[in-house]
Amino acid sequence: METLRLPKSHGGLNLFCAEERNEAQYLSWLSAYLAPQNERPLWVFVADELYRLAIRVSDASIIPEDYRTNPFSQDWRPNKNKLPFILKQILKVADKYHLTIDAPYIPQDTRKRMTAWAHPAMLDQENLRLRTPEARCLxxxxxxxxxxHLEEIAEQDEEDHTGADDCECPNCDADRVEGCRHPSRCQEFANDLLGGIAPKWNLASEQIELPGQLWQEMSENRDSALENGEEVVFNQLLGNSLDESDMFRVFVNSHALRPGTAREICLREPGIRNLPPSDASSVHVIACGSTIYGRSADARGGFAVHFPDAEYGDDSGRCAGSYQTEERSAAIAILRAAQIVPLDRTMHIVTNSKNVVKRICNKLEENDDAG
Structure with missing residues (x-):
């Protein structure tokens, strides 16, 4: 049956599959639901309220109603029996295809905006401690x-702070004005909560500032440079300005470089970049791909990676998968080169596919948004 559903060019009959068609539609609605605030269609605001109202009783006491956004970016679940059919199916495909919120490195501003309650990267997933008197007071x-907000409470930067219930430092006095009876306990609890967030999402995780001067200097002419056969610079700063809506991923259990469940991906260590040594020269690499019998069921692709200065070992091989094009083969060659060369080295890549360069350099952000 799977063979019959393949395109005719790949040996199938292009047989219609209603289940896959429906799931594709639900995924498109999920994408619309998770779009940036100014791009969301009207129906998703109704869906927001329906999801919030249908929250499970066990989760309702953890996160106040006013603080709930959606069950995809927060760790709470609605009761599916209380949802309309379409919203229930959207939840179903999100679970089936392992929707998660992730990036190699989470920008500090994004981490600060994440909910303090039902945080998706909280190591204690049961959130049992969030039902304590301190949690209710916070x-x-x-x-x-x-x-x-949690970090502001946790900060104990007053020199005269004693940590006792009767501490009279300015921070504790200000907390008492708000009605808090035990400021020191709330401060300690807030600090514990912050420490219970996985490293990738933890406010204490740091990232080095990458130099963007070269990208900025060459960005204005990158479109014409590619057409003229000149060098184009890869924008390594793209991920530093990600908003929450840009970080939702599906198929992480099958299509990621290091596949895992949605939960495993969310809890992974942050991808810390290393700066290349100031005196290090670029690694020159030729990364090319080719395909024979293109546009047919017999298409076969291959890649080759060559280091002219012999700094690293060459590599070559066949491209796996049923879908084969020359562009895909060249992209695999570039990926393989990036896997061979250490992260702290700068690469100068020569490839035989202008389209690949355009996709990963000139239109990277656009293609990333389109999946």
Missing amino acids: KRRHAVRNLD
């Missing part, structure tokens, strides 16, 4: 919504 008296 929600009701301190009105803590996100990690930025």
